[in-house]
Amino acid sequence: MELAGLLTYGIFFLTLVGIYGLLALGLNVQWGYAGMLNIGVAAFFTVGAYTSAIITTAESSGHLGGFGLPFPVGLASAMALSGILALGVGLITLRLRSDYLAIASIGIAEIVRLTLKNEGWLTGGVRGMAGIPRPLAGLIPGYDATLYLLLVLAFVAAVYWANERAWRSPWGRVLRAIRENEAAARAMGKNSLLFRLQAFVLGAVVMGLAGALYAHFVRFISPEAFNPLFATFLIWVMLIAGGSGNNRGALLGAFVIWIVWSATEIFVTRLPEDLVTRAGALRVLLIGILLQVILLARPQGILPERPPRPERHE
Amino acid sequence: MIQVEHLSKSFGGLRAVNDCSFTLEEGAITGLIGPNGAGKTTVFNMIAGFIKPSGGRILFEGQDVTGFSPERLFSLGIVRTFQIPHEFSRMTVLENLMLVPPAQSGENLFSSWLRWGAVRREERDVRRKGEEVLEFLELTHVRDELAGNLSGGQKKLLELGRTMMTDAKLVLLDEPAAGVNRTLMGKLARMIQQLHRERGYSFCIIEHDMDLIAELCHPVIVLAEGRVLTQGSMESIRRDERVLEAYLGHSGAHETEGAA
């Protein structure tokens, strides 16, 4: 590959890592901070992507739309709608044993997936949605992709900052306390439901943001891209590999696992012709085995959780 | 301070607490004793809001607090400890304490994002308070250790220390001396007395160690079979044949009718 091609690929690669990094950061708030099992990351990712797409695209006969509103409005709506969805799920399940949340989150993801496929008037159905505008396009001719990468990275930085501050704040402390021992946290006067709900919604809002950024990046979205494999499972592997409870771990996990994932793609394309059609499954298999190996060998991840050190006072 | 009126609780047909009434006086260290199965822990859990009574009421400073959640009772000034220490194991010892103060402005997510300066100032104060408590508990050397790694005795101290991080009015101690050696027990007793004297906490203590009860508590309430058998000073309790009877068990069926 020549240098230009490599550079283009690098930008493409890093943009996706950034988007996946956001998803991992969102999941880190839910699982790493608060111990809440969200097996339906895909739902919030999808809602984010489609919301922003519908809000910002020009009119199309294929689906609801034609609002043509600016990108920031799309982004904000995406985050808001994901958050509202999380609020509903959370209100029903967060009082209960964590398995219920896991099961209910799968349910939400399934319903979102069914809606996606069947409500063509809203989402374009299996044909998907095209012509999603990319912000900052044409600002510096020839540098569209680079600019967008910078935008994504700016969001990653902002979310990382917000996550870290939340982790170090009394808010994060209460959340960890609830995760460790809910009865004791309640005896110390902390309203566990309220805090978990906040964490769940916050995580979902970040996932919604990631969805929107993804939609504006690829500019064409269809149900294919939002299957639970890409949009839920990979993110779990990223977070656990990187180190749940550690924001740097979440980002590192996104980076490393995306490399692994991309590498498996290169690997399977070299397989004999007749096997290539089934190669996608092989990649999933490898990632599935990788998760088990991590769980067995290093469950705390590459960068384990570390409690924040309060600043020294003089 | 606390009035327990006709409190009852059954678990699957078994009457753990049966028409139990007593008062915890303000400024007192009240001992709650009784043989196993007397319903002490159940009464305790009902006062702390962890179990809902099936009958009767609990008044705190005249207010009906029956069935309040633990969070709400905490905000009213009722703080409890656990018999088996409920530490937050993957948090440092200092964090375990810093968690406690109620309504910290940094518990609001937006404040911790947008008003970090103010949150930090407050954190400094909370931290100072936490370090004072650690000093009091003589645990300064394990300040940054994960609480899960502490020894059983240290966890017990931490459990007591958490009650010092808030302006409690009534502290409910669930077997503070259980599984604790004599030296540490002496230390705990000293600390409880000091808190009582200097901070004006009222205490209610469930404890099996009668020496500790004798040293700390006045009055002592004796529960047996889910209700109050008697109360008074430890000396008078020791002389009370009925109490001895309750602890040693009655001698046979023929005597039980008179006793009941």
Place this chain on the structure above:
Amino acid sequence: MSLLSMEKVTGGYGEADILHDVTLRVEAGEIVVIVGPNGAGKSTAMKAIFGLLKLRSGQIRFDGQDITNWKPDRVVRRGICFVPQTDNVFPTLTVQENLEMGAFVRNDDIRPAMERVFELFPPLREKRRQAAGTLSGGQRQMVAMGRALMLDPKLLLLDEPTAGLSPIFIDQIFQIVKQVNATGIGILMVEQNAKQALAIANRGYVMAQGANRHEGTGQELLADREVAEMFLGG
């Protein structure tokens, strides 16, 4: 040679010892009661026999064999059965099934053993198809003891069998203990109801703060004022 002997057993769950040089023995066919204030380490002593404790020193012998630190299922097979204080039945299983579970390790005909249990506890025969969870407290204790008897143990360990029961049931339980003992089974029992327990015991031990304090026949201990006062400290 004693059926069971604990020699200078010291140990606990974690780094802190709960038992200090505890020594006790049970002769074949005896009822031995351990009494003492709450938190004295009575139940812990029983758990030590079942290998559920970390022992730092001391030896536990049963029927001529060293069983120190054996795993629970091995101790069960060897002939000691344990009845916990709470959660001692399978609530959704019927009475009969509870008894069958007691004999899980046996592969021979368990009907004679079950018949003996029913003879000992006639109410259980009538209720044998009823779920154990629906029984009264006293009947549950019968099921719990019956479950333990299904292996024809030589020694039965009872952890506070009367805790939380009303006086009528308490009397019943002590009657049952005597009956079980009459079939030749040794009994080691931790009890809160010291008077009644000592009244039926051959011998008793008083424990306090994880160590032996007094030892004697049931009658001796009952007459000892010092023993009585130990419960209330001072």
Place this chain on the structure above:
Amino acid sequence: MDILQLLIYGIVLGGVIALGAIGVSLTFGILGFANFSHGDLMSTGAYIALIFFTTLAWPLWIALPIAMIATAALALAIDRSLYRWFRTRQPVILLISSFGVALILRSLVQMIWGPDTITYQTGIQMPYRVAGLRIRPDQITILLCTIFLVLAVHLFLQRTKMGKAMRAMADNPNLARLSGIDTERVVLWTWVLGGGLAGAAGVFLGLDTRLHPEMGWTLLLPIFAAAILSGIGKPYGAIVGGLVIGIVQEMSTLVIAAAYKPAIAFAILVVMLIVRPTGLFSGRSTV
């Protein structure tokens, strides 16, 4: 379509769901975790039967038991190689691991048999017509086999020593250990039973509709809903739960688009969680 016709479809589907829910219920009761790989275990069983049933053209009464045994063996192998190591850790780790196992199984199925829809038999079965109702011979087979299997499970749990030990362990694991019950063997049998039933459920699902790598995953939600509806950890309730979910799902097509059938299970689940939030996992502490 006729309500009675839908009822028949609902009962057939309900039987399949019930077989799956019994397995989920058992693993929850005895091992204490929600097994997210159960649906894909079903798919795997269905595809294994494909070898014997379609490729080798053996009759169902041979192919079905072989598929069940193979699926049980697979479930056992997964337990030995993975779940066993997580058992001493938090149950949530088991759940996450099982989620991964689900994907491993699904991708294996895809790699071996391809991503497309397959049927056991080519050609169209002529449905019987009774009083205006249509019922296919396959559906009758499914119903009879399901009834047979449920009865067999019932007898196993009620009459055999191991079945009783399984119920005992779900009731009170500590007492089971104190009674000398070999808990590892109980776990083994739990997988054998749960896996075998999953295999059968998969085959029946394949007979009723078609085979697809995602067939089991799609049914996971209804299965969980059925298990929760009846009180998870209670294998008998799972049968009732399965029938209710199956029938309501089929009946729902009268009101809403058929594509949303799986969402019905979720709706029932949500209603359950709101109406009876506690006591479902009765006796078990919250994580």
